[in-house]
Amino acid sequence: xxxxxxxxxxxxxxxxxxxxxxxxxxxxxxxxxxxxxxxxxxxxxxxxxxxxxxxxxxxxxxxxxxxxxxxxxxxxxxxxxxxxxxxxxxxxxxxxxxxxxxxxxxxxxxxxxxxxxxxxxxxxxxxxxxxxxxxxxxxxxxxxxxxxxxxxxxxxxxxxxxxxxxxxxxxxxxxxxxxxxxxxxxxxxxxxxxxxxxxxxxxxxxxxxxxxxxxxxxxxxxxxxxxxxxxxxxxxxxxxxxxxxxxxxxxxxxxxxxxxxxxxxxxxxxxxxxxxxxxxxxxxxxxxxxxxxxxxxxxxxxxxxxxxxxxxxxxxxxxxxxxxxxxxxxxxxxxxxxxxxxxxxxxxxxxxxxxxxxxxxxxxxxxxxxxxxxxxxxxxxxxxxxxxxxxxxxxxxxxxxxxxxxxxxxxxxxxxxxxxxxxxxxxxxxxxxxxxxxxxxxxxxxxxxxxxxxxxxxxxxxxxxxxxxx
Amino acid sequence: xxxxxxxxxxxxxxxxxxxxxxxxxxxxxxxxxxxxxxxxxxxxxxxxxxxxxxxxxxxxxxxxxxxxxxxxxxxxxxxxxxxxxxxxxxxxxxxxx
Numbered sequence: 001x002x003x004x005x006x007x008x009x010x011x012x013x014x015x016x017x018x019x020x021x022x023x024x025x026x027x028x029x030x031x032x033x034x035x036x037x038x039x040x041x042x043x044x045x046x047x048x049x050x051x052x053x054x055x056x057x058x059x060x061x062x063x064x065x066x067x068x069x070x071x072x073x074x075x076x077x078x079x080x081x082x083x084x085x086x087x088x089x090x091x092x093x094x095x096x097x098x099x100x101x102x103x104x105x106x107x108x109x110x111x112x113x114x115x116x117x118x119x120x121x122x123x124x125x126x127x128x129x130x131x132x133x134x135x136x137x138x139x140x141x142x143x144x145x146x147x148x149x150x151x152x153x154x155x156x157x158x159x160x161x162x163x164x165x166x167x168x169x170x171x172x173x174x175x176x177x178x179x180x181x182x183x184x185x186x187x188x189x190x191x192x193x194x195x196x197x198x199x200x201x202x203x204x205x206x207x208x209x210x211x212x213x214x215x216x217x218x219x220x221x222x223x224x225x226x227x228x229x230x231x232x233x234x235x236x237x238x239x240x241x242x243x244x245x246x247x248x249x250x251x252x253x254x255x256x257x258x259x260x261x262x263x264x265x266x267x268x269x270x271x272x273x274x275x276x277x278x279x280x281x282x283x284x285x286x287x288x289x290x291x292x293x294x295x296x297x298x299x300x301x302x303x304x305x306x307x308x309x310x311x312x313x314x315x316x317x318x319x320x321x322x323x324x325x326x327x328x329x330x331x332x333x334x335x336x337x338x339x340x341x342x343x344x345x346x347x348x349x350x351x352x353x354x355x356x357x358x359x360x361x362x363x364x365x366x367x368x369x370x371x372x373x374x375x376x377x378x379x380x381x382x383x384x385x386x387x388x389x390x391x392x393x394x395x396x397x398x399x400x401x402x403x404x405x406x407x408x409x410x411x412x413x414x415x416x417x418x419x420x421x422x423x424x425x426x427x428x429x430x431x432x433x434x435x436x437x438x439x440x441x442x443x444x445x446x447x448x449x450x451x452x453x454x455x456x457x458x459x460x461x462x463x464x465x466x467x468x469x470x
Numbered sequence: 471x472x473x474x475x476x477x478x479x480x481x482x483x484x485x486x487x488x489x490x491x492x493x494x495x496x497x498x499x500x501x502x503x504x505x506x507x508x509x510x511x512x513x514x515x516x517x518x519x520x521x522x523x524x525x526x527x528x529x530x531x532x533x534x535x536x537x538x539x540x541x542x543x544x545x546x547x548x549x550x551x552x553x554x555x556x557x558x559x560x561x562x563x564x565x566x567x
Contacts, residue, residue: 017538018538018539024539024541024542025541026540032546032558033559034560035546037544038544038549039544042549042560050535052535052538053533053535053537054538073529080484081484082484083565084562084565129566132564133561133562133563134561134564134566135559137560263484265484273530275530276531278532281532
């Protein structure tokens with residue numbers, strides 16, 4: 001039988017606030033265990049959680065960026081479950097009045113993946129199991145999260161990946177999180193079920209956790225689809241369960257059978273006041289949103305006339321795209337700036353993370369200055385690349401590497417004289433070229449570049465040499 | 471409203487608690503009393519639970535929420551002062567969920 005996939009994704013994103021959601025402890029990553037803790041985030045009796053305004057602000061920002069409506073009235077609920085990663089035996093989350101509802105993300109195909117809701121909640125602590133003991137570090141406990149719940153609109157692993165990738169980029173653009181899947185600041189849980197093609201009723205679903213990269217979303221889903229297909233084909237029934245994907249072995253296995261939603265016994269948290277998000281604040285946030293990724297990509301292609309692959313290579317890193325926009329705003333040409341970024345700067349940034357962090361030693365101002373020299377044909381591209389490499393290496397200004405004499409115009413007569421000298425100084429190369437060995441021309445070019453310190457216009461040089469050698 | 475044995479047992483499972491039959495009966499009765507006490511509040515407001523929600527203390531204005539400013543955490547020794555023989559961690563008997 002042929003099956004079709006029904007899939008929705010729950011995404012947890014750690015918000016880039018300074019403090020935890022209900023107390024003033026730092027959210028900084030990597031402190032010694034249990035050093036970022038206080039009575040509130042370790043759930044001591046009598047402590048009183050007080051909501052961090054920034055968390056609500058960031059949730060509103062996230063919601064508006066994915067076309068949600070914002071609920072002006074909202075409150076926190078208790079989600080009860082007993083596990084030592086939560087010291088209170090409940091997680092403070094939201095149930096029936098989340099901050100945001102009814103949004104969507106549009107895929108490249110134009111298909112919209114609905115977003116049911118975005119709510120705010122506290123993260124749990126980290127457990128380490130060793131021999132007979134479970135050790136608990138509550139540094140992460142109480143770090144603010146938003147949970148973004150999609151509609152079951154996703155119908156292939158590739159769509160799931162694209163959805164997660166777009167979501168990640170949007171959240172990075174609006175600056176609420178660094179969304180690093182490897183470090184756990186963005187975590188995707190994939191809810192997935194199969195049903196015979198053409199039927200309407202949903203099959204029993206499983207939830208796959210522990211997916212730590214975009215490409216593993218596709219891999220984990222493929223494994224789970226295979227597993228469910230095998231069960232259904234052999235006449236078995238899918239059991240509702242939480243699955244864990246192991247990227248090292250590319251295997252998927254059940255973690256625990258899933259508790260029903262009712263078992264969490266949600267109820268409003270009586271310790272935390274309901275809160276009211278003013279419509280004026282929502283409007284202000286809306287107008288403060290930056291240009292979002294899809295609009296930026298369209299602008300790069302339609303207005304900047306960049307080839308699509310180039311545009312995508314730049315827009316997918318927020319800092320790089322801001323760098324390009326800034327250099328261009330300062331007068332550099334789009335084409336040369338984009339080429340310098342991809343052909344020059346990217347060479348020094350090996351990993352995706354390097355490009356995402358974009359910690360380089362030169363500024364948009366400096367790059368713009370360099371590119372204007374190229375645009376105005378005061379130096380050629382090779383000379384520009386060389387200077388850029390030195391700028392990236394040392395952090396020094398353009399003027400350190402390009403001297404006034406490099407940029408002085410050179411008359412056609414001067415250039416012709418140097419070309420003539422190059423031809424007469426390299427008779428072997430000339431005869432090789434005449435004998436059809438095209439590559440020998442590099443000897444001539446090398447001579448000219450040395451003599452002109454790289455500022456010769458190679459278009460003109462080519463023409464003159466052709467005339468001279470014939 | 472009396473708490474049924476089934477509901478009580480389900481709550482015990484969800485709370486990871488085990489009771490002897492005798493204990494179960496005792497706690498079920500106590501929980502009944504607690505629920506009855508909460509019902510008193512229900513009866514104090516006309517129109518049921520929705521009204522309780524809407525007539526409770528006014529929602530706090532957004533600006534009155536806490537500023538995102540770091541405050542010092544408790545010293546590690548203090549936060550762990552009730553943990554016997556700790557090695558910088560809270561600990562419980564091995565527990566994998």
